Amino acid sequence: MGQESEEQYGRVAVMEEPEKLSYKEYKLPKVEKGAVLLKVRRSNICGSELHIWKGLHPTKKRGVLGHEMVGEVYALGEGVETDYAGSPVKIGDRIVSAYYITCLKCAACREGHFHLCEHAYDFWNMQPEAMPHFHGTFASHYYIHPNQYFYKVPDDVSDAAAASANCALSQVYFGLDKSGISFNQSIVIQGAGGLGLNAAAVAKERGATVIVIDGVESRLQQAKKFGADYTININDYETVEDRTNAILDLTNGIGADVALEVAGVPAAFAEGIHFIRPGGKYVTIGNITPGKLVEFDPGLLTRKSIQIIPVVRYNPWYLSKALLFLSQTKDIYPFDKLLDAAFTLEDIKTALDKSAAREVTRGTIIMGGDSG
Structure with missing residues (x-):
């Protein structure tokens, strides 16, 4: 099931090479069984993005960046009725997802080390011209694949706080x-x-x-x-x-x-x-x-x-723990203030450059949703 809309195309920011950015548009993909298509609300600039932007990542030299994010359900694939904690999900619900795949079959997964899955970045490493196009979250939309853990954001957790959950926290x-x-x-x-x-x-x-x-x-x-x-x-x-x-x-x-x-x-x-x-x-x-x-x-x-x-990545159920932590401590720590500079999708290059120069502590790209 999905959302019928006049909006048939989405936009992605593509790193053509380190420190060089362009934008491309693609038709929104049909969502396969077990998958979810999100409309990105905001995506943060993580240290990993800065390593890639400066050409320091060992493998990723081009493609769509972005992984620390919060989005809302735009379309649900067949069979997707709940998140990975069993909470019902519907069109419009706010969602955060692990930014990597858990294949369940490789040597690491068989030992329960889901964070070390050999196929973690199979899709994140794809170029945007490859279906389903929206492989990173510096984009208008983001595609969550089958076996990619995702969780519904508690109502009392803001976008600004939730966006940091799926990586940093x-x-x-x-x-x-x-x-x-x-x-x-x-x-x-x-x-x-x-x-x-x-x-x-x-x-x-x-x-x-x-x-x-x-x-x-x-x-x-x-x-x-x-x-x-x-x-x-x-x-x-x-x-x-x-x-x-x-x-x-x-x-x-x-x-x-x-x-x-x-x-x-x-x-x-x-x-x-x-x-x-x-x-x-x-x-x-x-x-x-x-x-x-x-x-x-x-x-x-x-x-x-x-x-x-x-430690690299995290076992995906820690994302659920992180959301609960945010909900329980929202009145103790200023998670809403953790992001100290906001940019638009069109300003991603500026955001990356300022972050790399440490002119901002935590930059965020707002595509939609609340500004808090």
């Missing part, structure tokens, strides 16, 4: 679960961008003492609103030793129980092990570009017996 939620961070423990979060701010809120709700490190003071001020108990500006400390001593002063001289790297800078990863207590854990999410190397001290890692936990 879900991923740090997944990573922090893997770390086991809990009450009366401490965590150092390296990076106060979108991932870091979401992580601060999740860790704070776990009862942890939250320390956030960044080099941009405005980001650190925002981190305090998202649960940071302490902030450290790296520009105030000349050396790794100085920054380590600052963290030791905040953790009874032993170091943090957990550190989370969401800075996306190789040097931050090498530095992080200095901040962690013996027997602690280190979750790394931000460094996603292979081939970017840094000097590393494996002896210190071994001596301190630190467990490194690399």
Whole structure:
């Protein structure tokens, strides 16, 4: 079943090559059994988009970008009556989806590691001329394939908050679960961008003492609103030793129980092990570009017996957890204010350039729906 409308075509923003953007129109596809076609309401600029835009992604060099989004149901394929949590869905409902496929059959999926599915990006990597065209969310519409998890957005969660759920919040939620961070423990979060701010809120709700490190003071001020108990500006400390001593002063001289790297800078990863207590854990999410190397001290890692936990994507049901978290904490943390700059579909190049230059913390592209 679908929606009958005069609107028969949609528009996509296409990266022809790094830092070069064009626009194309395609006829809206017929929705297959088990699939959903969304009308995009807003789509955020994630760090992954910036890596691709600057030519740093290992495989994606052109195509439709965008994956962190919220949309509304435009058409439902045969058999689609509920989301992946069993909630009924209909035309017009607000939806967020995992941005990757879960094939259920590859080696990773057979072991329950859905976030590592070998076919995760089969469609995201397609060029827009290939059906069903709308492979990314920097577009007027977005196609959700069969076996691509999606969830209905709670009525009390705004578009601005929901748009960050299907990447930033879900991923740090997944990573922090893997770390086991809990009450009366401490965590150092390296990076106060979108991932870091979401992580601060999740860790704070776990009862942890939250320390956030960044080099941009405005980001650190925002981190305090998202649960940071302490902030450290790296520009105030000349050396790794100085920054380590600052963290030791905040953790009874032993170091943090957990550190989370969401800075996306190789040097931050090498530095992080200095901040962690013996027997602690280190979750790394931000460094996603292979081939970017840094000097590393494996002896210190071994001596301190630190467990490194690399995390890419998230198991798709964490998206449902993220939406529930947003609903339950909406009056505690300013998720509606997490996005600090709004752009139109026509201004995506400007949005990407300003985000890459760190002129904005979290840019968002508004295609329709509420502005909050």
